[in-house]
Amino acid sequence: MKPTGSNLDAVRRHNLGRILDLVHREGSLSRSALTRETGLNRSTIAALVAELVSRGLVVEGVPATEGVVGRPSPVVSPSEGTVVLAINPEYDAITVAAVTLGGRVIERVRRGFRTGPSVQRAVTESAALVSELRGRLPSDVRIAGIGVAVPALVRAEDGMVRLAPRLGWVDAPLAELLADVTGLPVLVDNDASLGARAEYHFGAGRGIDDLIYLNGGASGIGGGLILGGRPIRGAGGYAGEFGHTFSTEGGIPLERAVTRDALVDAVAPGADIDDAELERLLRATPHPITATHAEILGRSLGGMINIVNPSRIVLGGFLGIIAACEPELLAARVARYALVPPGEEAEIVRAELGADLLLIGAAEPVIDRLIADPGRMPVRLPGARPAELQR
């Protein structure tokens, strides 16, 4: 049973969180813009921002002289004094990054592997990378928590990795293990779901409250769903796992009918190339495989559209390449299999965020917790005076 009543503390929390949310999403806003957006009183905003500054979450900067009448309003921006550590374990590497409010990656370390790491090794390596990263950050930077994006089916409530086929993990209590070695709060979720959130907040899905995100990677197709402006997980965190959706009557999963390997084999058999190179080759020497893939993909998209009625579909990874190479064919195929009313509303676009996508996404749940209760971060000691407004 959750606490559902509201009291004065809740008001404060909510308003602090609202401001933090706005700063997170917009990057920078003037104090007067905050009063407009929230409808709160000027004096209230001043007090709230002051508290967020004292908690090291935002900084106030010199007003942008925008050539507008009236007294200039200080600009409120995310502070770099507080970061979220984002971890992304993959088959061949682990990446750890420091992400600020506003979704900016300010530092990053990576360590590669020959083979997929065991859970234990992944935890140990992650901890080492975290230490290394913290060493690179100024000593007074505070860590709000750790967010992890795993290519796995995850029970987000307690960070249990239930099944990670590519990594070979089963029922690994990843959040608990990482929390034990780092002493920090850890939130774990599926990588594609987190990617969807990143594109929703900062990428090709900005402001689109009903969207499907699909990402094509070397090890398969993952996806995430945002409906009504909220990430949708489904009962077991499986919603949006479109890669496993059956692509055709017979019933092979989409991610086995449409693969990156097939594209690579078509233009550079056996080569180890990245997405940019793959796209360059496919554009330079067109190959019928893009059309085949576009047809299968378009049909699957049509089926999804009929069920969830998104206003946009964001394609990342090699799916973005397919969409870029065969836009008309893909659209035609979608139009054929989607119903008219939802189909014509669904716009298909390519993902915008690049390599940092999963790191930014991994930080999101931690930032959500921060937004839910900014009081979580302690006020800075009185010794370290809040930075004066300088010019």
Added chain:
Amino acid sequence: MKPTGSNLDAVRRHNLGRILDLVHREGSLSRSALTRETGLNRSTIAALVAELVSRGLVVEGVPATEGVVGRPSPVVSPSEGTVVLAINPEYDAITVAAVTLGGRVIERVRRGFRTGPSVQRAVTESAALVSELRGRLPSDVRIAGIGVAVPALVRAEDGMVRLAPRLGWVDAPLAELLADVTGLPVLVDNDASLGARAEYHFGAGRGIDDLIYLNGGASGIGGGLILGGRPIRGAGGYAGEFGHTFSTEGGIPLERAVTRDALVDAVAPGADIDDAELERLLRATPHPITATHAEILGRSLGGMINIVNPSRIVLGGFLGIIAACEPELLAARVARYALVPPGEEAEIVRAELGADLLLIGAAEPVIDRLIADPGRMPVRLPGARPAELQR
């Protein structure tokens, strides 16, 4: 741009609404239960309940002597002094009902037609039925608003009926028209979506935050989606319109492959029978059509499960009959086409709510508005003293 800041008024609104929500869902709670559920102070609950009483939304009754130690706590129940008028226009009839908080239908009038009414006629008839119904209610009963469930694609924001194939309506501003003739606020939505909400709150979907509702009627199959405890509409209100989903490779819509008419023709060709009779006949003289239908339905359900990962699927109307007649076959078919992880979590059950389903559902959005701001209802005049606690 919405007001997003919170202040003292918002706290009061939220808490009043929270209590109203609990009373609406539970039907009756003691004041002490309210303190437990909300986490608010006893004295606060007392004040809030008093305000809701003065606004005619709830009543306090004599404590149930439950054989528990301590001073008995008064029971808070929905008041019958405030109702929502629910309207359900169909092809062959219009029904209007008075629904109280708690989803109880206390009065109902219905008028049949030979042919589907035009928009204008539906509005006129509805207004007449509303007048008739109001005449049957005590004169001091207050109307919170009108909720309408239409078998149509609806833009809920402004109550525009965009397309009602069966009724032959296109772009009819139904909410506006009804508001004009009745002088009451009107909220319109798709009937199946509202049915889903009714089953979620009061029927087979109680407490299930991720569910698919599918209803089979004479004119087709409609559906609604609840994900993360929220009704999902999609970008254009088309989410959950599973009837139009393609059922097989070739691509005829589910609602044309699985029809009530086919079932009726199998056991009583050309007869005009209701669902109860249809079920009785199908059980008395089994017919292979139930198996065929169960197979097609099961496969479609499998596809839906893979995408939204519900923990329950609620089947109403003749789909409930199919589920009841062929439970093993349906389950087997679902298991075959759904992926294992989401498939084994999805329980298939039959709808519980009967004839009042759509009326209860139609009232929901109006009640939501009430919950969002109970201050909407004015306090009763000082002349009519709030009812004393009687025993």
Added chain:
DNA sequence: GCTAATTGTTGTTTACGCCACCAAAAGATA
């Protein structure tokens, strides 16, 4: 009939956002 437990009732306290007022800072105007 007494005690323990629970809850209603009442008056006081606390904290948050609002408001009114004044000062500051910029563009607009003369």
Added chain:
DNA sequence: TATCTTTTGGTGGCGTAAACAACAATTAGC
């Protein structure tokens, strides 16, 4: 250049909603 207008920051007091504490009421159990 000086002044006016507009917009915003800063400050102290105010209203209000929930929390709190103390007391009264009511029941079960012994």
